Amino acid sequence: MSAEAVGAQMPTHVTLDDLAQMASADENHRYELSPEGVLSVMPPADPEHSLLVSRLMAWLLTNGLGPEQVTVDCGIDVGGGRVPDLSVWAAGKPPRRARSSYAGLDGLLLVVEVVSAGSEVVDRIVKKDEYAKAGIPRYWIVERDAANTVIRHELSANREYHEAGERQPLAWLLGTVPHLH
Numbered sequence: 001m002s003a004e005a006v007g008a009q010m011p012t013h014v015t016l017d018d019l020a021q022m023a024s025a026d027e028n029h030r031y032e033l034s035p036e037g038v039l040s041v042m043p044p045a046d047p048e049h050s051l052l053v054s055r056l057m058a059w060l061l062t063n064g065l066g067p068e069q070v071t072v073d074c075g076i077d078v079g080g081g082r083v084p085d086l087s088v089w090a091a092g093k094p095p096r097r098a099r100s101s102y103a104g105l106d107g108l109l110l111v112v113e114v115v116s117a118g119s120e121v122v123d124r125i126v127k128k129d130e131y132a133k134a135g136i137p138r139y140w141i142v143e144r145d146a147a148n149t150v151i152r153h154e155l156s157a158n159r160e161y162h163e164a165g166e167r168q169p170l171a172w173l174l175g176t177v178p179h180l181h
Contacts, residue, residue, distance in 0.1 A: 013037060016081050071094075076108065094107070132160055132161045137155050148169060
């Protein structure tokens with residue numbers, strides 16, 4: 001399909017419902033929408049990215065979080081529609097639909113993004129700002145450097161993130177017990 005055909009079918013203003021329809025109709029891309037209405041279309045995760053997310057998920061589940069608390073690629077409503085690589089929810093407060101098929105933020109404790117080529121600025125700056133403004137208590141970024149460095153952020157009272165502790169290699173983090181309460 002040509003770019004002209006896609007553009008001609010694109011709504012003037014993309015809503016969360018539009019975004020959900022695009023995502024359900026296309027298994028080859030990931031769609032996100034900023035609160036300002038900027039549409040992002042990304043390819044699926046590469047194998048290394050997927051393995052990093054799987055390792056984090058296994059670590060969380062092994063350390064006592066239930067399967068209803070840890071989700072992969074669960075869309076969340078932050079004024080737009082974002083799809084963090086991993087999200088962690090409070091016990092008894094699994095993700096629930098808010099607008100469209102995107103989950104509201106009630107019970108959301110942590111979102112994790114694994115940086116991919118092409119998403120560096122979005123993950124490190126744009127999403128960090130959006131997640132902070134939305135009031136998400138913790139945001140972790142996993143870099144794709146040799147150590148898969150994890151940068152952990154916690155929300156301050158004025159809805160800005162500050163780094164919580166030192167940056168650590170993923171291998172170090174996976175040897176600890178998660179503290180997310």
